[in-house]
Amino acid sequence: MALEVNIEKQAGTFRLQAAFTCEKEFLGILGASGCGKSMTLKCIAGIERPDRGRIALDGRVLFDSEKKIDLPPQERRVGYLFQNYALFPGMTVRQNILCGLHAEKDKKKKEQRADEMLELLQIRDLASLRPGALSGGQAQRAALGRILVNEPDLLLLDEPFSALDTHLRLKLQMELKNLLSGYGKGIIMVTHDRDEAFRMCDRLGVMEDGRILTVKGTKELFADPETRTAAVITGCKNIAKARKTGEREVFVPEWNIRLTTGTPVRDGLEAVGIRAHHFCPDETENRFPVRIQGEMEEPFEWVSEFRYDGQEPSAPAVWWRYAKEIRPPEIPEALGVKPDNILLLYS
Amino acid sequence: MTDLFPLWNSLRIAAISSVIVFFAGIFAAYRAARLPRTLKGILDVILTLPLVLPPTVCGYFLLLLFGTRRPLGSFLMQMGIRLVMNWPGGVAAAVVVAFPLMYRTARGAFESFDENLAWSGQTLGLSNTWIFWHVRMRACRQGILAGTVLAFARALGEYGATSMLIGYTPGRTATVSTTVYQLWRTNDGRGAFFWVMVNLAISAVVLLAVNLLETRERQGKKNGA
Numbered sequence: 425m426a427l428e429v430n431i432e433k434q435a436g437t438f439r440l441q442a443a444f445t446c447e448k449e450f451l452g453i454l455g456a457s458g459c460g461k462s463m464t465l466k467c468i469a470g471i472e473r474p475d476r477g478r479i480a481l482d483g484r485v486l487f488d489s490e491k492k493i494d495l496p497p498q499e500r501r502v503g504y505l506f507q508n509y510a511l512f513p514g515m516t517v518r519q520n521i522l523c524g525l526h527a528e529k530d531k532k533k534k535e536q537r538a539d540e541m542l543e544l545l546q547i548r549d550l551a552s553l554r555p556g557a558l559s560g561g562q563a564q565r566a567a568l569g570r571i572l573v574n575e576p577d578l579l580l581l582d583e584p585f586s587a588l589d590t591h592l593r594l595k596l597q598m599e600l601k602n603l604l605s606g607y608g609k610g611i612i613m614v615t616h617d618r619d620e621a622f623r624m625c626d627r628l629g630v631m632e633d634g635r636i637l638t639v640k641g642t643k644e645l646f647a648d649p650e651t652r653t654a655a656v657i658t659g660c661k662n663i664a665k666a667r668k669t670g671e672r673e674v675f676v677p678e679w680n681i682r683l684t685t686g687t688p689v690r691d692g693l694e695a696v697g698i699r700a701h702h703f704c705p706d707e708t709e710n711r712f713p714v715r716i717q718g719e720m721e722e723p724f725e726w727v728s729e730f731r732y733d734g735q736e737p738s739a740p741a742v743w744w745r746y747a748k749e750i751r752p753p754e755i756p757e758a759l760g761v762k763p764d765n766i767l768l769l770y771s
Numbered sequence: 772m773t774d775l776f777p778l779w780n781s782l783r784i785a786a787i788s789s790v791i792v793f794f795a796g797i798f799a800a801y802r803a804a805r806l807p808r809t810l811k812g813i814l815d816v817i818l819t820l821p822l823v824l825p826p827t828v829c830g831y832f833l834l835l836l837f838g839t840r841r842p843l844g845s846f847l848m849q850m851g852i853r854l855v856m857n858w859p860g861g862v863a864a865a866v867v868v869a870f871p872l873m874y875r876t877a878r879g880a881f882e883s884f885d886e887n888l889a890w891s892g893q894t895l896g897l898s899n900t901w902i903f904w905h906v907r908m909r910a911c912r913q914g915i916l917a918g919t920v921l922a923f924a925r926a927l928g929e930y931g932a933t934s935m936l937i938g939y940t941p942g943r944t945a946t947v948s949t950t951v952y953q954l955w956r957t958n959d960g961r962g963a964f965f966w967v968m969v970n971l972a973i974s975a976v977v978l979l980a981v982n983l984l985e986t987r988e989r990q991g992k993k994n995g996a
Contacts (some may be wrong), residue, residue, distance in 0.1 A: 469890070469894050470893070470894075471890045471893070471894070496893070497890070497893035497894045498894075498896045498897070498898065499896075501896075502894060503894060503895075504890065504894040506890070506891055507887075508885070508887060510885070510887040510888050510890070510891035512888060512892070512905070512906050512909070512910075513888075513909070513910055514910070523892070523895060523897060526895070526896065526897060526901075527896060567891075570895065571894075574895050574896065576894075
């Protein structure tokens with residue numbers, strides 16, 4: 425067990441109740457802004473203090489309210505990459521990286537390790553620049569270098585890409601993933617971007633109102649989000665209340681249709697979700713007549729808005745998204761969904 | 772040859788009080804910036820009061836505090852420190868009057884400090900003291916420098932509280948500003964003019980220094996400071 429977290433913290437009306445574990449893996453925490461993601465990381469790093477609970481890393485207790493243990497951040501060996509990278513102004517990139525090596529007393533070794541890190545991150549040319557002269561990506565690398573030379577036992581990434589231009593993000597995500605593959609220690613990244621979370625993380629937890637819901641493998645979470653919140657945050661556009669009517673059948677009042685599901689329906693069903701790209705004009709199962717209401721062209725896809733015949737007038741329209749290559753010559757009159765693509769959402 | 776004692780006296784009073792105000796102001800500002808809102812409001816009023824009070828009122832309170840027959844004053848007398856009618860009293864007066872300038876500018880700088888910088892230093896294992904002097908003070912240096920210069924200039928020009936506490940004794944307590952008044956009062960127009968020019972010259976040098984520092988800072992920023 426690398427990291428064990430079980431903490432509570434009250435901040436005004438907001439209540440944080442986070443319980444999860446992180447192995448030597450890339451764990452993501454996905455949630456909307458203000459859900460408590462950053463606060464969770466700050467509690468682990470020792471910047472914020474939980475009211476109750478326990479945090480242990482590789483068997484070392486970092487925080488335990490019962491035993492009155494609360495290590496200062498300096499003694500936790502937890503690296504924290506801030507959203508704005510927090511490089512020290514007035515110091516060069518090299519000096520910033522040397523700050524991460526303050527424990528190394530041998531001056532020669534210190535300089536050598538700083539050089540190695542600059543080399544590894546390919547920022548040797550930037551060594552004598554100050555943070556103000558760096559681009560977002562360069563600053564990120566410098567900040568990461570400063571943390572990595574410090575050799576923390578756990579690495580926390582707080583929305584590491586949100587300060588970057590969109591076109592740079594993908595490139596830097598790729599770089600960071602490559603750099604940290606084989607890192608051999610636990611990494612926790614918090615983000616509100618589902619694509620980013622999907623690309624980077626081995627396992628993913630969804631956070632809402634200070635609580636961490638399902639934590640599971642990234643692909644499994646996207647395939648079966650289990651809760652409405654997780655479905656929304658993983659990008660499911662169509663969610664409607666539903667009730668169980670058979671072992672593999674649910675009724676959706678808003679759409680006035682009965683859907684066959686791929687897996688048996690458990691008790692306590694709250695809603696079903698259908699991802700916008702899972703509708704298909706050729707699919708024979710779960711096929712119902714529809715009326716297309718509007719269409720919008722995107723660079724590589726079409727987005728349509730439709731209503732089922734018999735759909736409640738007050739219910740929002742349903743989204744359908746498909747690649748341009750499969751655009752049918754005529755507007756389809758009915759759309760089907762594979763039973764496996766019906767997401768069953770429980771409360 | 773004019774006796775230059777007032778210049779020397781003013782400079783030593785301003786210099787000593789600036790050093791005291793520098794540390795006291797930074798300490799108070801650093802503490803105040805992290806206090807809860809209501810407490811900060813109350814402290815703010817108390818610490819800023821000397822800025823808006825007439826200096827004579829400050830002088831009055833200082834006399835109440837340091838008068839030779841008052842507890843604190845007589846205690847200091849026993850220790851061999853005499854503030855009333857003696858030049859160190861000028862330091863006390865200048866400290867009280869200049870303190871709010873340092874406190875307010877430094878607090879403004881501390882409040883706009885990005886706390887992530889301090890936190891990132893902590894998670895790297897850097898000591899809080901090191902972070903304070905190398906990161907926080909470094910990031911806030913412009914505000915702190917501005918506060919120090921303002922406090923120095925204010926201490927140098929202090930008149931009201933000083934004249935109440937230490938009066939005007941040529942060669943012993945006379946400062947530039949009390950000398951200007953004294954000479955003017957005794958119809959020595961030329962003498963007063965000389966000291967006015969001295970005052971103007973010092974102020975001009977101080978302001979020039981501030982401007983130079985600011986330009987250098989700006990250029991540094993452009994080069995990526």
